[in-house]
Structures are given as C-alpha cells and as structure tokens.
Amino acid sequence: MTEITRPTLIIDKEVCLQNIERMVKKAENYNLRLRPHFKTHQAAKVGEWFKRFGISQITVSSVLMAEYFASNGWNDITLAFPLNILEMSRINRLADSIKLNVLLENREAAEVLAGKASNKIGVYLKIDTGYNRTGIPAGRTGRIDSILDILRKNSKLTFKGFLTHTGHTYTALSTNEIFSSHFDALLKLKKLKNRYHKEYPGMELSMGDTPSASICGNFDGIDELRPGNFVFYDLMQHNLGVCEISDIAVKMVCPVVAKHVSRNEIVIYGGAVHFSKDTLQNTDGKQLYGRVIISQDDEKILLDTKNYLSRLSQEHGVIKVTPTHFKQINVGDLVEIIPVHSCLTANMMGHMITTEGEFIEMMPKY
Amino acid sequence: MTEITRPTLIIDKEVCLQNIERMVKKAENYNLRLRPHFKTHQAAKVGEWFKRFGISQITVSSVLMAEYFASNGWNDITLAFPLNILEMSRINRLADSIKLNVLLENREAAEVLAGKASNKIGVYLKIDTGYNRTGIPAGRTGRIDSILDILRKNSKLTFKGFLTHTGHTYTALSTNEIFSSHFDALLKLKKLKNRYHKEYPGMELSMGDTPSASICGNFDGIDELRPGNFVFYDLMQHNLGVCEISDIAVKMVCPVVAKHVSRNEIVIYGGAVHFSKDTLQNTDGKQLYGRVIISQDDEKILLDTKNYLSRLSQEHGVIKVTPTHFKQINVGDLVEIIPVHSCLTANMMGHMITTEGEFIEMMPKY
Numbered sequence: 160m161t162e163i164t165r166p167t168l169i170i171d172k173e174v175c176l177q178n179i180e181r182m183v184k185k186a187e188n189y190n191l192r193l194r195p196h197f198k199t200h201q202a203a204k205v206g207e208w209f210k211r212f213g214i215s216q217i218t219v220s221s222v223l224m225a226e227y228f229a230s231n232g233w234n235d236i237t238l239a240f241p242l243n244i245l246e247m248s249r250i251n252r253l254a255d256s257i258k259l260n261v262l263l264e265n266r267e268a269a270e271v272l273a274g275k276a277s278n279k280i281g282v283y284l285k286i287d288t289g290y291n292r293t294g295i296p297a298g299r300t301g302r303i304d305s306i307l308d309i310l311r312k313n314s315k316l317t318f319k320g321f322l323t324h325t326g327h328t329y330t331a332l333s334t335n336e337i338f339s340s341h342f343d344a345l346l347k348l349k350k351l352k353n354r355y356h357k358e359y360p361g362m363e364l365s366m367g368d369t370p371s372a373s374i375c376g377n378f379d380g381i382d383e384l385r386p387g388n389f390v391f392y393d394l395m396q397h398n399l400g401v402c403e404i405s406d407i408a409v410k411m412v413c414p415v416v417a418k419h420v421s422r423n424e425i426v427i428y429g430g431a432v433h434f435s436k437d438t439l440q441n442t443d444g445k446q447l448y449g450r451v452i453i454s455q456d457d458e459k460i461l462l463d464t465k466n467y468l469s470r471l472s473q474e475h476g477v478i479k480v481t482p483t484h485f486k487q488i489n490v491g492d493l494v495e496i497i498p499v500h501s502c503l504t505a506n507m508m509g510h511m512i513t514t515e516g517e518f519i520e521m522m523p524k525y
Numbered sequence: 526m527t528e529i530t531r532p533t534l535i536i537d538k539e540v541c542l543q544n545i546e547r548m549v550k551k552a553e554n555y556n557l558r559l560r561p562h563f564k565t566h567q568a569a570k571v572g573e574w575f576k577r578f579g580i581s582q583i584t585v586s587s588v589l590m591a592e593y594f595a596s597n598g599w600n601d602i603t604l605a606f607p608l609n610i611l612e613m614s615r616i617n618r619l620a621d622s623i624k625l626n627v628l629l630e631n632r633e634a635a636e637v638l639a640g641k642a643s644n645k646i647g648v649y650l651k652i653d654t655g656y657n658r659t660g661i662p663a664g665r666t667g668r669i670d671s672i673l674d675i676l677r678k679n680s681k682l683t684f685k686g687f688l689t690h691t692g693h694t695y696t697a698l699s700t701n702e703i704f705s706s707h708f709d710a711l712l713k714l715k716k717l718k719n720r721y722h723k724e725y726p727g728m729e730l731s732m733g734d735t736p737s738a739s740i741c742g743n744f745d746g747i748d749e750l751r752p753g754n755f756v757f758y759d760l761m762q763h764n765l766g767v768c769e770i771s772d773i774a775v776k777m778v779c780p781v782v783a784k785h786v787s788r789n790e791i792v793i794y795g796g797a798v799h800f801s802k803d804t805l806q807n808t809d810g811k812q813l814y815g816r817v818i819i820s821q822d823d824e825k826i827l828l829d830t831k832n833y834l835s836r837l838s839q840e841h842g843v844i845k846v847t848p849t850h851f852k853q854i855n856v857g858d859l860v861e862i863i864p865v866h867s868c869l870t871a872n873m874m875g876h877m878i879t880t881e882g883e884f885i886e887m888m889p890k891y
Contacts, residue, residue, distance in 0.1 A: 268856055
C-alpha cells in the first residue's frame with residue numbers, strides 16, 4: 160500500500176479463493192458442472208486459482224479471450240456470445256487445438272457455421288428466458304428445429320444443448336425477484352429438454368448468472384453453471400443481496416488530491432478511465448460510483464453510504480462525505496473504493512495487484 | 526473495412542487534420558497560444574499531426590501521460606490535474622528533462638511541492654469558475670495569496686498564472702449557456718489578472734474546454750487555450766451544437782451478430798468494453814449510447830435518431846431500429862457507430878486504425 164502512488168486495483172487472493180471454493184462446493188452439492196465465466200478477471204494467473212479446485216472447463220465472451228486462455232493451457236472453452244460469422248477462420252483455428260463450443264440463435268449464422276466449420280465444434284442454442292438481449296425465445300421451437308436441421312448438414316457440428324443467461328436478475332429489486340426469474344428460466348429450459356432429449360440424449364442445459372448461481376437452491380434438470388462475477392463480486396451484487404461486503408475481492412486504491420469544505424467533497428485521482436461508469440442508486444437517490452474505505456489507526460473502516468463516490472470524469476473522482484469524515488481524509492492519503500461493477504473496472508485497468516504484492520496481468524485488449 | 530471482423534475504432538485522419546487546422550487558426554486569430562489537451566487521443570502518431578501546424582506545447586492529465594509524450598519528443602507539457610503529491614519523485618524526474626507545469630489548488634500540496642521540487646517547475650493555480658469539480662473558487666484570493674507565499678520558499682518554482690476548465694459547458698442546455706458560462710469564467714479570470722499582474726507581470730490566463738473553444742468569440746485577456754476533444758469531436762459535442770456530424774473523426778465499426786424482429790432490435794459485437802458507458806438523452810427520452818451509420822450501395826447513410834445504440838453490456842450492444850432499417854441490416858454486416866464520448870471510447874480501445882489502414886497505438890495503460 161505504501162508504494163501506491165496512483166489508482167491501483169488491489170485484489171484479495173484469499174477472498175477470491177473463498178468465493179471460488181464456495182461456488183465449486185455449491186456446484187458439487189447440486190451435481191452441476193461448474194464452467195466459470197472468465198470475462199470478469201481476464202487473467203491467466205486468476206485462472207490458475209480455479210485449477211486448484213479441479214476446474215478444467217471455462218466460459219469466455221470473445222474469440223480474443225478464447226485465444227488468450229487457450230494459449231494459457233485451457234482446452235475446453237465455451238464461447239458464450241452469439242456466433243460472429245466474420246471470425247469463422249479464427250474459430251476454426253481454435254477448434255483445431257481445443258474443445259470449443261459456440262452459441263447459435265439464428266439461421267443465418269447457423270448456415271455459415273455449417274458451411275465453414277472445418278473442425279469439430281460443439282453448438283449450444285442460446286435461449287432467451289426473459290432477459291430480452293439475445294437468444295431464441297424459449298417457446299419458438301420452430302426456429303430451434305430449423306437451426307438443428309442446418310447443423311445436421313455438417314458432421315463436424317454437435318448439438319450440445321440449450322444455454323441461457325438470466326441477465327435480468329441483475330436488475331432485480333429483491334432476492335425474491337431473482338428466485339422467480341431463475342425458476343421461470345429453469346422451467347422454460349426443462350420444457351425444452353423434455354421435448355428434445357429423446358432425439359439428442361446427450362444434450363444438456365446450461366445456466367449462468369452470478370445472482371442466481373449464488374443464492375438459488377433449485378437447479379433441477381440443469382447440467383452446467385456458468386457464473387463469472389462471483390470470483391470478485393462487487394457493490395452491484397451486494398446491493399442485490401447476493402454477497403456480503405466481505406466477499407468483494409477487488410478495491411481501487413486512489414490518492415486524495417483535493418478537498419472542498421464548502422461542498423464536503425474530496426477529490427481523488429481515480430476516474431472513468433479507472434472505474435468505468437456503472438452506477439447504483441444510492442440511499443439518497445443520487446448516483447453512486449463506489450463506496451469508500453478509509454484507514455484509521457491501522458484499521459480499515461467502510462464508511463456508510465452518506466460517504467460515496469458521487470461523480471467521475473476522465474481522471475477525477477469526487478467523493479461526497481459527511482463533515483466528520485471530511486476532517487479525517489487528507490490530501491496525499493490513499494482511500495479505497497469498492498467498485499460498482501468489478502468486471503468493467505478490472506477490464507479498464509488491464510492489471511491488478513494482490514494484497515501480497517503479486518502483479519497480475521490481464522489479457523491484451525487487441 | 527472488409528478485413529474488419531471485430532469492434533474496431535476507425536479514425537478519419539483528414540477530418541482530424543481539419544479539426545486541428547480550424548482550432549490552430551482560431552487560436553491565431555485571437556492571438557492565443559494553443560496548448561491542446563492530448564488525453565483524447567493519447568497517441569504519439571496523432572500528436573505528430575499537431576506538429577505539422579506548429580504545435581509544440583501540450584496538456585496532459587496524468588504523470589503517466591506526461592512521461593509517454595515526453596518520451597515521444599514533447600518537451601513543454603502542462604499536467605492539468607491537481608498535483609498528486611505521491612508522484613513527486615516522478616514529477617521531479619520529468620522536470621529534469623522537459624519544461625513541466627503543474628497545477629495547485631491547495632496549501633497542503635503546495636507545501637509538499639515547495640519542499641520537494643528539485644528541478645524547475647512552472648505552477649498554475651487552478652481556478653474554479655463554476656464547474657465545482659476542482660480549483661480555488663475565483664473569489665478566494667486569501668487562499669491564492671497563501672499558496673503564492675508557499676511557492677516563494679523554493680526558487681525552482683515559478684508562478685505561471687491562473688488556469689480554469691469551464692467543464693460545466695459540457696452540460697449546457699443551449700449554445701447560449703455555453704457563451705454565458707465562458708464569459709462568466711473569462712470575467713473571473715480577468716479580475717484575478719488585474720489583481721496579480723503587477724506583482725507577477727509574466728503571469729498568464731489559460732482556459733480550455735472544447736465547447737467554448739469551438740464556438741465562443743471573446744477571449745479578451747486570455748493567453749492560452751487547452752481544448753482536447755475537438756481533435757475527434759463526438760455526439761456529445763454535436764448535441765451541444767459545437768460541431769457538425771461531419772466533424773466527428775472517430776467511428777466504431779461493429780459486426781452484426783443477431784436480429785430480433787419482435788423488438789426491432791439488432792445485436793452487435795460491441796459493448797461497454799469498447800464504447801465505455803457515457804450516454805445522451807435521445808429524442809424519445811431514452812438513453813442513447815451512439816448513432817448508427819449503415820452502408821448501402823457503397824454509400825454511407827447516417828440513420829436518424831429513431832435508430833440508435835440503446836443498450837450496452839460487457840461485449841454486446843443493442844441497436845433499436847425502425848422496421849424499414851431492420852430489413853436492411855443483416856447478420857454478418859458491419860455497422861458504424863458514432864460514439865457519445867470519443868475520449869473514453871478511444872481510451873477503452875487502446876488503438877485506432879485510420880481510414881487509410883494505418884495502425885495507431887495509444888499509450889500503455891500502466
């Protein structure tokens with residue numbers, strides 16, 4: 160900490176390991192394969208921490224990320240993004256060296272895949288269970304059938320099953336809403352399994368968001384779980400009631416550069432280029448970009464939500480504080496900020512440092 | 526274009542050169558020194574384009590950025606960020622090899638600077654002219670005097686003048702509001718010049734935001750202009766009435782990966798990790814993350830605001846379109862998106878490609 164002079168993303172390895180272990184055990188308890196999403200950390204070293212717990216299959220969100228982890232020894236990867244047909248040659252190259260699964264949700268991409276796949280590729284059909292971002296609406300079995308027909312044209316392609324991302328749990332207003340979105344998705348997927356498992360006895364069901372993977376207790380009929388964020392968690396997950404503050408493994412350490420007593424504001428070196436710009440609504444109705452931890456007598460104190468990161472410009476952050484805490488924070492101090500969305504914050508930084516001082520490089524951006 | 530297979534930030538060099546030339550001429554007309562802010566492009570190659578127009582002095586927003594441009598031949602740099610006293614040793618190292626100016630706004634940092642500056646450093650006092658982010662409120666001459674007293678303790682330090690960033694022009698609701706914020710800032714700075722120029726005859730006034738630098742016509746008493754965004758411009762500036770769409774030099778080219786006719790939505794490969802998350806309010810009151818250009822018969826067509834980038838997750842973007850345009854855009858097409866905030870978008874990408882195909886690397890993130 161004493162060597163930090165500019166915004167630095169600190170990662171608590173012990174907390175990460177606990178988060179991984181908890182999810183691994185949960186998957187074991189429910190007889191699920193855990194195929195964690197690696198887009199949150201994007202780091203080979205953090206990937207190694209998963210290997211200790213027997214994880215050998217992963218999820219990624221881009222060809223670039225698949226290539227990066229493949230080159231770091233991962234050989235069973237699901238590319239959980241609608242197939243980008245412009246990247247077919249790189250996908251074929253990847254499938255030559257590792258077990259690769261891709262996602263389809265439309266006939267156009269299925270035709271290109273069937274026409275161009277030159278190596279064995281597993282195919283999941285992406286099902287929209289209510290998030291309304293991507294996927295085939297669960298009831299549209301006509302579209303499913305026609306895509307399956309196309310897949311049969313190329314013997315390199317294997318239909319692996321149905322996959323969903325219940326992303327609407329991220330905007331749930333209560334844990335009950337998470338339970339109900341999850342259960343609704345579960346029922347929709349099971350209905351599809353009932354319909355298709357005779358023809359495709361090996362087919363599986365894959366679900367994946369961190370909120371439901373963390374707190375739900377019914378995975379009946381599900382084969383695979385693909386959460387990602389849980390390795391770090393963040394304020395968004397805490398706000399959803401999905402994790403404790405003590406489960407959040409990443410914090411941004413930022414130097415204090417100015418104080419403005421008339422506004423009870425502290426200015427930090429730490430802005431949109433460090434945190435990204437996701438927000439939560441604070442208890443006062445304002446936008447919150449992060450919560451504040453200060454050091455006092457060698458102790459770390461999490462300040463209440465009257466003290467919060469309230470504004471970000473490119474390199475500046477503005478912390479609103481109460482008059483009491485205003486006096487305790489000085490120019491030249493380091494404060495810690497718990498980020499709203501750890502995936503985007505880590506992606507911004509491109510590297511992290513463990514609390515033990517180990518440097519963790521993330522994958523290159525291009 | 527035909528080689529693009531994933532989100533790619535394209536920069537039109539001709540448009541950049543026009544933007545630079547226009548601002549250079551404006552500065553000449555008003556007898557101002559142009560010290561452009563390089564945080565927008567963060568690229569040595571783009572910096573070279575400024576040199577053609579005689580630019581030799583620049584502004585940056587971090588020590589890291591100062592080091593990067595110093596190592597690329599720039600030897601007169603203003604570090605326009607409140608002095609981060611934790612980086613004093615690097616600041617001293619920089620000041621050993623180039624002409625460096627720093628910003629002060631409080632006594633605490635002034636004391637550290639006076640105590641530790643071991644090479645010649647120019648000092649601007651940051652004045653808050655109404656943006657309420659950083660700076661000494663213009664009327665607080667007591668604080669100004671006490672900082673100037675501290676600076677006198679170290680003969681390496683030279684008071685260079687007063688500097689402001691009229692950042693509230695970015696949230697102006699009309700060009701009139703930009704004019705009035707700018708004029709108000711101008712009067713506040715001139716009042717300070719009147720008060721201090723006898724004691725400091727060499728002192729200057731420096732202003733800097735792109736909105737007022739682009740459209741205002743009164744710079745009486747001002748010595749230096751420090752806009753940055755104008756080199757690229759973006760939708761935010763266009764929305765403010767500060768530039769034409771044709772002045773915007775950067776566009777993100779993104780592959781189309783899915784279509785959902787029931788929602789009139791097009792899904793692109795291009796998300797928060799490419800665009801960052803700044804938004805504008807669209808004509809329908811919704812959040813807009815970018816505007817859409819499609820190619821038709823070798824022609825580029827900017828779609829109206831009924832067609833817009835409406836949602837971003839980590840790697841996905843969702844474009845809302847009218848039924849007519851829905852039919853014209855197909856899976857596997859490339860669409861161009863004009864970003865809301867080019868500084869943050871370019872920062873996200875870490876590189877750009879010119880319309881002529883030249884690769885432009887930006888500064889490293891750490």
